[in-house]
Amino acid sequence: MSSILSRGTADGAADGAATLRIVAAIVIGTDGRHLLVRKRGTTSxxxxxxxxxxxxxxxxxxxxxxxxxxxxxxxxxxVEVLGRFDAPAANEPGHVVDAHAFLVRLLPGETPRAQAELEELVWIDPDVPAVSPGTTPSRQFSIAPLSLDLLAAWAARR
Incomplete structure (x- = not known):
């Protein structure tokens, strides 16, 4: 494993907010698109x-x-280690996340599916992250602050 990104801090992280220790993965499909998921009852x-x-x-x-x-x-x-990132928590107001970030490239035939608490998954073009390709018309959606930070860090390293 190698570390390819340094620790980042998102603008707007609340001072004194409760911190959640989490992991997050940039999952890249064989076509180069990135996987994002949405939990049941959330919008981001x-x-x-x-x-x-x-x-x-x-x-x-x-x-x-x-x-x-x-x-x-x-x-x-x-799994490649990307580093650690701080950001406001998307689904828990008043919290920030301290995320250990990773990268996983899928192999041909590996197909993720929404299960457990997940409602939906989408594949996005990392260069146009607010739009889901392959839907007609292209659908726009909300992306969590941490995910935006990870997409920006990914773009900067390419």
């Missing part, structure tokens, strides 16, 4: 990931969350 799309359990290592949390949320089973060796 986010990366695959979730809260780190007490005593759990961030990489182990990422592998677990990917399997729970989208049914992807991959070995830790396939």
């Amino acid at each position: 799309f986010i990366q695959v990931g979730g809260k780190i359990e007490p005593g759990e290592a961030p990489l182990a949390a990422m592998v677990r969350e990917a399997e729970e949320e989208v049914g992807l089973r991959f070995s830790p060796e396939r």
Whole structure:
């Protein structure tokens, strides 16, 4: 594993807000599009990931969350460490996230599916993240602050 991004801080993170320790993954399909998911009862799309359990290592949390949320089973060796990012929490007002970010490139035949608490998943063009390609007409949607930061960091490294 190698670290390819440095720690970033999103503008607007609230001082004194409660912090949630999470993992988040940029999941890239074989066509170069990025996977975003939406939890049931929410409006913002986010990366695959979730809260780190007490005593759990961030990489182990990422592998677990990917399997729970989208049914992807991959070995830790396939995961690249991107770094850590802070941002306002999209679905929990008054909170910020301290996210361990990762990158996973899907292999041919790997197909994520929305399960557990997820309502929906979309594939986006990372260069035009607010629009979902492949739908007619193209659908615009809300993307969480952390996800926007990760997309910007991805664009900067390319």
